[in-house]
Each structure stands twice: as structure tokens, then as C-alpha cells.
Amino acid sequence: MNIILILFPLALGLGLAGLIAFFWCLRSGQYSDLEGSGWRVLEDDDIDNSPPAAVVLPEQR
Amino acid sequence: MGAQQDLSLFVRHREGGIEGLELAVEGMRCAGCMRAIETGLKSDASVLSARVNLALKRVTVEWREGVLRPEAVIAQLAALGFKAYPFLPANQHDSEVAQEAQLLRYVGVAGFAAMNIMLLSVSVWSGNSSDINPLTRDLFHWLSALIALPTAAYAGRPFFDSALRALRAGAVNMDVPITLGVVLALGMSVVETWNHSRHAYFDGAVMLLFFLLIGRYLDQLMRRRTRDLAGNLAALKSESAIRLQPDGTTIIIPINAILPGDVVLIQPGERVAVDGVIETGRSKIDQSLITGETMPVMVETGARVHAGTMNLSGALTVIVEAAGAGTLLDEIDRLMSQAVESRSRYVHLSDRAARLYAPLVHTAALVTFLGWMAFGLPWQEALVIAITVLIITCPCALGLAIPAVQVVAASALFKNRIMLREGAALERLAEADMVVFDKTGTLTLPEPSLLNIAMIDPVLLGQIAALAAASRHPLAQAVSRAAGGPRPMAGAQEHEGQGVAALLDGDEMRLGSVAFCHAETEALAVGTSYPSASLIAWRYRDGCVVLAVGQSLRPDARTCIHDLKMRGLRLAILSGDRMEAVAPVAQMLGISEYQAGLTPGNKLRALDAWTAEGRIIGMVGDGLNDAPALVRAHVSLSPISATHLAQSASDIVFLGDSLSPVATAIIIARKARRLMLQNLWFAVLYNAFAVPLAVAGLATPLVAAAAMSGSSLIVTINALRAGRVTMIRQGGEA
The missing domain is CATH 3.40.1110.10 (Calcium-transporting ATPase, cytoplasmic domain N)
Incomplete structure (x- = not known):
């Protein structure tokens, strides 16, 4: 039965992580335009705009 | 006329020397438009950021102070093919948004708590029917309490506050039974847990809060959305005027920036944007938007002109007067304040339900308690059963029944280019059994x-x-x-x-x-x-x-009138125009009741006469002279081309040239009302089954949870049908 004492805080912690993520979404304005965001996913200008020579390497960021 | 434009009124200054401008954009519909606008604006090096909000049809542009003039942004959008209007966000807007975010936070917390408590409760339920260790059960109950009590204290505040306000005012609203149910359920559960009992209702109480908060959030969403769209309407309508500067030059500025005493130049062919007295000039003006009369009138120096009239022949300079100073406006103002009191008497469907519901539920709980006492049960057990009655009857489905339908119906209306200015207008529109039209600008197109x-x-x-x-x-x-x-x-x-x-x-x-x-x-x-x-x-x-x-009829006017007749609505025309102009229109549309040459006061009296006959009137009008009648009618609609005053007096505004939105709005409203009533009846039916169960003492936490979530789900799914109105005809251009 001692396993419950470990599992329960774990479950609660996961739930809290979800809640905090939700608050973060809310604060960063992700709920202010529900229609536009859906379309923005499909935009690929972030690929087109960077010419092959200027590819940003991970360590440069 | 090479007049300069001045839009500095709309520019917002942020810290760090950044200037921003918010614009309502007309004709922005899809991802393609969004992309075109954002990339088009950002191609200008001086623009720091341009972000489109597709749901609100707005774009926010920012640039470093001094490098860009706001007019340039509008010109650039025009070059991209979009007409944009500067937008002044209302002051109360920010608090509105904060309130909505707060509500969403409550929903998040309640949802998190409900799920975690359910995790514990399901274990207890399955353990109760097998061999759970009483010690483990107590632990689970205490853990539930640990989550539930802070959650209720935090996320239950909107209900507790509202219930307290109502009780202090000596009234009962839907939040009173909710608060009572939640508080008693939690209190009882703590006591039961203390006594090592098999049942605790923490899950029920928190789930109830969760579902009700969703309903509350939908309600808020709906209200904010209507307000935002009304704001866009105001921006789209916001006209500008040419002001004569003291040094003789001219400048184009938005009307909001014009003060009484300014001198404004009005070219022939322009609509007058201000109220005032003519200083110089002589011209024919078309007052049809104000009086309904289509015959032009000759005006000269010293005469008064009103916003909304059309200057036909000569250039005029006008000294601006404060709004409402004109004799005609005074008269209309007086009539409007007279007319307005009829509207405030309307009681919302949900409030009517609450008035019936709360006393009934509380009596049922009390009778249960006394009944079991008389039956010989100890008072503690009788109290537990009485509280389960309160928990199970908590208006969970009722809280969702109406907002869910309203939100779905409002978005269906919006797709048909109809905007609600107030949520309750939907209920009132559905009740109308007579539609009264103004002629000029409503049945006919505003432009010749x-x-x-x-x-x-x-x-x-x-x-x-x-x-x-x-x-x-x-x-x-x-x-x-x-x-x-x-x-x-x-x-x-x-x-x-x-x-x-x-x-x-x-x-x-x-x-x-x-x-x-x-x-x-x-x-x-x-x-x-x-x-x-x-x-x-x-x-x-x-x-x-x-x-x-x-004047020619709006497109689809005939089919719209036909649709309305088919639905058994009585139709009439009340016009300020001459009989010779009104009669042919009425005949063409097949409307047998019409009156011509009416003053605003006459229109009010005509409406009152019909109301006295027991008719519930929907008024459709656009002119200044219709404004009092629009306020007096049970529900009112106006086209987007209407005067400011008429539009602010009406509940519903429709876009485009076509008249068919009037019929569409009534069809959707009636369907929505039918669904609201269905949902309310469903809630009654649900209680008819659940209450006897609770009174008999058979409502375990499992039963309560299943009944609550089941009923909420059914009500929500039923509400979704409001969006599936199969349109008979789509209006005009898409």
C-alpha cells in the first residue's frame, strides 16, 4: 500500500504541471485569437525566408 | 482636394518610444488575407510588428516613434486591397479581458481538481464494492478534501459573491441554490470523513463548480464577443470630416476629434458627418436618413443640418454644435427616454427559471429532512439525505442550458453577417410575432x-x-x-x-x-x-x-418578406415618407398594412397601439426618426448603413445590402429559443428522476456524479444543434 504514497503525489504533480502549462498559455495570449492560430500553423514563410546559406545552426541560437 | 489627414488621435504611445495603432479591417476572412496583411506591412522596414487577430478582424501595428505616420499604414493596407479603419479600444475593454482570463483560470483550477478527485473517488467506489481498507478510504477522502476545499474557496468565488449580492438585495438567483449546495456538500463530506463514513461528496461539489464555470465562461465569451464586434462596427462607421483651419487650410480628421465650434467643409456629394448650423453656402440636401422623406430640401446660411444627411448640390461650411442641440434631436431624445422603460421590464429566461427553481428545491430538501425525522431516523442521517437532495438538484444542466445555446446561435448568426449587440436579444427576437419595417433605407437601399x-x-x-x-x-x-x-x-x-x-x-x-x-x-x-x-x-x-x-428595394427584400409571411408573422410599414412613395413599395412587397408621413412620435403611437392589441413587435429601421420606435419595440434590428443613433438603439445589426438577414435572424432565434426551452425541460425531467432517488436516500456519490455529468453533456450536445440551421437562402453576396 505504500506505493500509493508515491503514486499519488506523482499524479497530483503531473496534474499541476498541466495546470501551470495552461496558465502559461493563457498569460502568453494564446487564447486571444483562436481562429488565426489554427491557420498560422500552416504558414511556411519561416522556411522560405531563410536562404540556404544562412541556415541558423543550433549552437548559434 | 489635397487635404491632409490627421489620425494622431488613434495612436497609442507605449514605453520605449514605440507607437501602436489598432485597426479594424474590412473583408479579412481567411488565412491568405492574414498572411498578405502581415507580410505586406512587415515589408516596410519601419514597421516593428504587425499582428492580425482573425477572430476579431483586427490588426495591431507597431513602429518606432516618429518614423511612420498612421495614415501611411492605412494607405499601405489600401494598396494591399484592404480597407482599414483606425480603432480606439474602449476603456472598459481591458477590465473585461482581465475578467474573462480570471474566469478561464477558475475553469482550469476546477477542472484540474475535479479530475484528480475523481481519480481518488473511482478508487473508493470500486473499493467500497470489494474490500477496501477503511484506513485507505479515509486517506483518500482526506486527500480529496485537501484538493476540494481550497479549490472551492478559489474557483467558487463568482458564485458565492453573486449569491451574497442577491441575498443582500433580498432576492434569489440561480447562484443561491448553487452556493448552498456546494457549501453543504463540502461541509457534510468533511464531517462524514471525520466519522470514517463510506461516502463523501467532494467529487460532486467540485465537478458541479467545473461545469457551472464552463457555462459562466461561455456566457462571458458571448458578451465579450458581441461587444468586440460592436466596437468594430463603430470603427467601420467612424467617418471623417474636412475641418477648415483658422489659417484657411483644410485637414481631414476623424469625427471623434471634432469639437463644437469647429468649422467643417462639406462638399457636394458628401454625407454630412456632424450636427451644426450652416455658416456659408447654399445647397439641396437629402434628409431621407433622418426623416424618411426622399424629396431633397433647400438649405442656406443659418439653417441647421444633421449628421447623416446627404449634401447634393453646393459646398457648405458648417459650424459644429454639440450633439443633441438641434430641435429635432431634442425631440427624438425626449421620445427615446420615454420609450426605454418598456425594455428594462424584460426578464431573462434563465432568471425566470431560477425564480421557480430555487424555492422548489429548498422546499423539497426541507420536506425530505422533516419526513425522515418523522420516520424515526436520527437527525444526522436525515440531514445527510436532505443534503444529497440539494446536491443532486443543483442546477448544473440549468447553468449550461442557456449560455451554450446562445454561444452557438450567435456564431451561426455571425456567419450569416448578423451581429447581436446583446445576448438576450435572441430570446426577445424569437418571441416577436409582428415585424414593422421602416421604408427609406431599410426596405430600400440607402443610396439611390x-x-x-x-x-x-x-x-x-x-x-x-x-x-x-x-x-x-x-x-x-x-x-x-x-x-x-x-x-x-x-x-x-x-x-x-x-x-x-x-x-x-x-x-x-x-x-x-x-x-x-x-x-x-x-x-x-x-x-x-x-x-x-x-x-x-x-x-x-x-x-x-x-x-x-x-430608391430601389434591397436585394432579396421580396423573398425575405415572403419567408416572414410563411412563418405567420404580421408585417407592416411605418414610414416618414410621402404616401405616393410608400404605397408602391408596400404593393410590390405584398404588405397590406402601411402608414406614411409619420413623425417619430406617430411611429411610437402606432407601435403602442399594436402592443395594446397584444402584439410582440420586432422593429426594423435605420433612420434617426426610427430611433425612438427601435427602443420601444420588443426587439429591434438595423442595417449597417443606419445612423449612429438608430444603430445604438437596436439589438441586432446586419451587414450587407440584402434584407434576408432579417428572416435568417428570426429563424435562428426561434430555433435557439426552442432549444433553450428543450434544455430547461430536460433539466426538469432529469430532476423528476433524480429527486425521488435522492429523497429515498439512494443517491450515492457515484449516482450523483453520473447524473450530473450525464445531464450536462446532453444539454451541451443539444445546444450544438442551434448552429445547424439549414439556410433556406443565403443572402446576396457571400
Whole structure:
């Protein structure tokens, strides 16, 4: 039965992580335009705009 | 006229030397538009950021102070093919948004708690029917309490506050039984847990809060959305005026920035944007938006002009007066304040349900308690059963029944280019059994159009329209529009108050008044077939054409009227125009009841007479003279072209030229009301099953949870049907 004492805080912690993520979404304005965001996913200008020579390497960021 | 524009009023200054401007954009519909606008604006190096909000149809642009003028942004959007209007966010907007975010936070916390408690509860339920260790059960119950109590204290605040407010005012609203149910359920559960009992209702209480908060959030969403769209409407309508500066130069500024005492220049062919007194000039003006009368009126120095009238012939300078100073406006103001009190008496469907519901539920709980006491049960056990009655009857489905339908119906309306200014308007519109129309600008188009287009050779019309396009006169503009707005003919000269003329192959071509073109004989025939139209003529060498320009019906007016009749609505026209102009329109549409030549007061009296007969009236109007009637009617609609006052007096505003939104709105509203009532009846039915169970003491936490979530789900799914109104006809252009 001692396993419950470990599992329960774990479950609660996961739930809290979800809640905090939700608050973060809310604060960063992700709920202010529900229609536009859906379309923005499909935009690929972030690929087109960077010419092959200027590819940003991970360590440069 | 090379007047400069000044939009500095709309620019917002942020810290760090950044300036921002918010614009409402017309015609932005899809991802393509969004992309075109954002990339188009960002291609200008001085623009720091441009972000489109597609749901609100707005774009926010930011730039570093001084490098860009706001007019340049609008010009750039125009070059991209979008008409944009600067937007001044209302002050209360920010608190509105904060409130909504707070509500969403409550929903998040309640949802998190409900799920975690359910995790524990399901274990207890399954353990209860097998061999759970009582010690483990107690632990689970205490853990549930640990989550539930802070959650209720935090996320239950909207209900507790509202219930307290209602009780202090000596009233009962839906939040009173909710608060009572939640508090008692939690208190009882703590006591039960203390006594090592098998059952605790933490899950039920928190789940109840979760579902109710969703309903509350939908309600708030709906209200914010209508307010945002109303704000966009205001921006789209916000006109500008040409102000004469003391040094003699002119500048175009938004009306909001014009103060009483300013002098404004009004060109022929322009709509007057302010109320004031004419300082210099002499002109004919069309007051149809104000009085409904389509005959132009002659005005000169000293006469009063009102916003919404159309200046036809000469340039005017007008000294601006404070709004409401005109005699006509005073009269309308007085009538409106008289009319408004009828509206506030309306009681929302949900409040009516609450008034019936709360006493019933509380009596049932009390009777249960006393009944079990009389039956010989110890008072503790009787109290537990009475509290389960309160928990199970908690208006969970009721809280969702109406907001869910409203949100779905409002978005269906929006898709049909109809905007609700207030949520309850939907309920009121569904109740209407009579629709009263204004004529000018409501049944007919606000701008005049060419009536005898079928009798004119299209090639010839093209030539006439090219000459007409060179003139700013509204009648000539109507002719030009009829041919699709061709390029103006080169070298055309305007003859003030008479017409326009141009030389073509050595001969003069004229378009203007009948006398200007010597077309009196030809005009006679046309005049008899279009008695209410204004006539203008065209002459070139031997050719002569008389054009009848006047009010034409909105597209789909006939089908809309037909649809309304089919649905058993009584129809009538109340117009301020002459009988000769009203009767043909009424006949064409097949409306048998019509009155003409009415003052705003007459219109009110006509509505009152019908109301006394027991009719519930929906009024459709656009003019200043309709405003009191719009306020008095049970529900009111106006087209987007309506005057400010009429629009702010009406509950629903529809876009576009077509009249069909009126029928569509009524169809959707009726369907929505039917669904709301269905949902309420479902809630009653649910209680009819659940209450006996609870009274008998059989409502375990499992039963309560299943009943609550099941009923909420059914009500929500039923509400979704409001969006599936199969349209008989889609209005005009898509």
C-alpha cells in the first residue's frame, strides 16, 4: 500500500504541471485569437525566408 | 482636394518610444488575407510588428516613434486591397479581458481538481464494492478534501459573491441554490470523513463548480464577443470630416476629434458627418436618413443640418454644435427616454427559471429532512439525505442550458453577417410575432439607384456612365454605379446645380437636370411610370435619354418578406415618407398594412397601439426618426448603413445590402429559443428522476456524479444543434 504514497503525489504533480502549462498559455495570449492560430500553423514563410546559406545552426541560437 | 489627414488621435504611445495603432479591417476572412496583411506591412522596414487577430478582424501595428505616420499604414493596407479603419479600444475593454482570463483560470483550477478527485473517488467506489481498507478510504477522502476545499474557496468565488449580492438585495438567483449546495456538500463530506463514513461528496461539489464555470465562461465569451464586434462596427462607421483651419487650410480628421465650434467643409456629394448650423453656402440636401422623406430640401446660411444627411448640390461650411442641440434631436431624445422603460421590464429566461427553481428545491430538501425525522431516523442521517437532495438538484444542466445555446446561435448568426449587440436579444427576437419595417433605407437601399436600366441600350449606358462618373452629384454617381463604375470621361466640366458636360468629336454631351438637357417632352413619359423617382437627362447630338433615379428595394427584400409571411408573422410599414412613395413599395412587397408621413412620435403611437392589441413587435429601421420606435419595440434590428443613433438603439445589426438577414435572424432565434426551452425541460425531467432517488436516500456519490455529468453533456450536445440551421437562402453576396 505504500506505493500509493508515491503514486499519488506523482499524479497530483503531473496534474499541476498541466495546470501551470495552461496558465502559461493563457498569460502568453494564446487564447486571444483562436481562429488565426489554427491557420498560422500552416504558414511556411519561416522556411522560405531563410536562404540556404544562412541556415541558423543550433549552437548559434 | 489635397487635404491632409490627421489620425494622431488613434495612436497609442507605449514605453520605449514605440507607437501602436489598432485597426479594424474590412473583408479579412481567411488565412491568405492574414498572411498578405502581415507580410505586406512587415515589408516596410519601419514597421516593428504587425499582428492580425482573425477572430476579431483586427490588426495591431507597431513602429518606432516618429518614423511612420498612421495614415501611411492605412494607405499601405489600401494598396494591399484592404480597407482599414483606425480603432480606439474602449476603456472598459481591458477590465473585461482581465475578467474573462480570471474566469478561464477558475475553469482550469476546477477542472484540474475535479479530475484528480475523481481519480481518488473511482478508487473508493470500486473499493467500497470489494474490500477496501477503511484506513485507505479515509486517506483518500482526506486527500480529496485537501484538493476540494481550497479549490472551492478559489474557483467558487463568482458564485458565492453573486449569491451574497442577491441575498443582500433580498432576492434569489440561480447562484443561491448553487452556493448552498456546494457549501453543504463540502461541509457534510468533511464531517462524514471525520466519522470514517463510506461516502463523501467532494467529487460532486467540485465537478458541479467545473461545469457551472464552463457555462459562466461561455456566457462571458458571448458578451465579450458581441461587444468586440460592436466596437468594430463603430470603427467601420467612424467617418471623417474636412475641418477648415483658422489659417484657411483644410485637414481631414476623424469625427471623434471634432469639437463644437469647429468649422467643417462639406462638399457636394458628401454625407454630412456632424450636427451644426450652416455658416456659408447654399445647397439641396437629402434628409431621407433622418426623416424618411426622399424629396431633397433647400438649405442656406443659418439653417441647421444633421449628421447623416446627404449634401447634393453646393459646398457648405458648417459650424459644429454639440450633439443633441438641434430641435429635432431634442425631440427624438425626449421620445427615446420615454420609450426605454418598456425594455428594462424584460426578464431573462434563465432568471425566470431560477425564480421557480430555487424555492422548489429548498422546499423539497426541507420536506425530505422533516419526513425522515418523522420516520424515526436520527437527525444526522436525515440531514445527510436532505443534503444529497440539494446536491443532486443543483442546477448544473440549468447553468449550461442557456449560455451554450446562445454561444452557438450567435456564431451561426455571425456567419450569416448578423451581429447581436446583446445576448438576450435572441430570446426577445424569437418571441416577436409582428415585424414593422421602416421604408427609406431599410426596405430600400440607402443610396439611390438607376430604376429604368432595362430601357436603356447597354452601349449607350456605358457612354452615359462615363460622363456621369465625372460628377460627384449623388444622382450621377448612381448612374455610374449602374454601369459598374467606368473611367470618368476626360475633359468633363461640372456646371454648378445643373449638370456635367463634355466635348466629344466637336459636339457637346450633357448630363444633368431635365431643363439643362432640354428633355422636357421625353421626361414626361418616364415621369409617369416612375412617379417617386428623380429624373435626370442625357443629350448628345440627336440622342436623348431620360434616366429615373430613385430608391430601389434591397436585394432579396421580396423573398425575405415572403419567408416572414410563411412563418405567420404580421408585417407592416411605418414610414416618414410621402404616401405616393410608400404605397408602391408596400404593393410590390405584398404588405397590406402601411402608414406614411409619420413623425417619430406617430411611429411610437402606432407601435403602442399594436402592443395594446397584444402584439410582440420586432422593429426594423435605420433612420434617426426610427430611433425612438427601435427602443420601444420588443426587439429591434438595423442595417449597417443606419445612423449612429438608430444603430445604438437596436439589438441586432446586419451587414450587407440584402434584407434576408432579417428572416435568417428570426429563424435562428426561434430555433435557439426552442432549444433553450428543450434544455430547461430536460433539466426538469432529469430532476423528476433524480429527486425521488435522492429523497429515498439512494443517491450515492457515484449516482450523483453520473447524473450530473450525464445531464450536462446532453444539454451541451443539444445546444450544438442551434448552429445547424439549414439556410433556406443565403443572402446576396457571400
